[in-house]
Amino acid sequence: MSRAKTRLVLFDIDGTLLSSGRKGLDSFSTALRRTFGTEGDLSSYRFEGKLDPVIVLELMRGAGIPDEVILERRPAALSLYLDLLEEALAAEPPALKPGVSDLVARVTAAPAVVSALLTGNVQRGARIKLTAAGLWDRFLFGVFGDEAPRRVELGPIALARALERTGRPFSPSETVVVGDARADVECGRAIGARVVAVATGRTSVEELHAAGADTVLSSFADVESACEAILA
Secondary structure (H helix, E strand, C coil): CCCCCEEEEEEEEECCCCCCCCHHHHHHHHHHHHHCCCCCCHHCCCCCCCHHHHHHHHHHHHHCCCCCHHHHHHHHHHHHHHHHHHHHHHCCCEEEECCCCHHHHHHHHCCEEEEECCCCCCHHHHHHHHHHHHHHHHHCCCCCCCCCCCHHHHHHHHHHHHHHCCCCCCCHHEEEECCCHEEEEEEEHHCEEEEEEEECCCCCCHHHHHHHHHHHCCCCCCCCHHHHHHCC
């Protein structure tokens, strides 16, 4: 590979590539209620950029569940959520964001580009969503939401995993984080990566600019411009 052209592109999933919509939310709600007896303040909770285990912890803390009970039951809650999600998305696949199918195909096929995942989903959740959307096999590897307690700590894991999988290190100038939330921007900034943010989640163009993204797109509908932003 030519070092000048090599890129490590780390994609977020929810809000960036796709949306599981009401099916995903209902699966999460049902799993919490069956496991803890409450879903907490789910209707007003901001999911974007959060790690799946942290979401459970924050919602159940807010509902007054003791930490020791949350930590004991959280694996069962996540397992049930994923069972329900897999069933739901088999019947109704997640909706890809505009331009995503073509964008991922072009980025992953580009010479000297390594495409991977950096997501708050646990691995099984990422696989369920992306398999249902037909994208799982497009990515060389992933870094997932149960691999660190904070999203900013996932970036160094991604760089280490890229080295392990490809046999070469990636410098900050060769690394691009693509996401839709402030947490994605912070994660990219923490490792010195370039950040391409897209306002197809719940975070506005203005908020993403304010968070410090290098490039902010309203969507990936203009695939040519999106590819240029990511691979430039």
